[in-house]
Amino acid sequence: MSVIKPLPNEEVVLPAADSPASVRMTSEPWFLVRDKSPWTYYNKPITLIAIGGLVFFGGIILTALYFKYVSVPYALGPVCLSIGLMFLITGIVWMPIIKQTIRYNGSPPFYLLLMS
Structure with missing residues (x-):
């Protein structure tokens, strides 16, 4: 039987000044970190x-x-x-699916990234 273990708190990692990539890891909950607007996820269903x-x-x-x-x-x-x-x-059905996926995973699933 598997036991779900909590992830350790991660520190905020700031990229180096000369680094082109910016990786943001934080211990904040996912709902406090908002990188994209909701329109990014909901534009196709709307x-x-x-x-x-x-x-x-x-x-x-x-x-x-x-x-x-x-x-x-x-x-x-x-x-x-009919069309x-x-x-x-x-x-209409797609909207709650995206909402639930973002709520539980914190990011859209892979198939949503492929369609954008």
């Missing part, structure tokens, strides 16, 4: 939600126009509805 909402709303309008006997291709409204809903739900 973009998906915005695009999905617009396409879904466009599908509602196209479907309403079709049922009011305006000359609109009959499949365009339902296609926009918009898919984007909207994907973005």
Whole structure:
């Protein structure tokens, strides 16, 4: 049976004046150290939600126009509805996943770094 051991407190390491790399190790909790803005992590889900909402709303309008006997291709409204809903739900579900990942790990997972 494994026992979880706490990590020892780490000192703040300042890079040398001539060193190009800056490594920051600190004993502060992760929620006090904020290197990036939340937009860095949430830009893709928010973009998906915005695009999905617009396409879904466009599908509602196209479907309403079709049922009011305006000359609109009959499949365009339902296609926009389904694609918009898919984007909207994907973005909504993605937001708590990122929030939970950042809360427990302190940084985004590897697959989020690959997609940026």
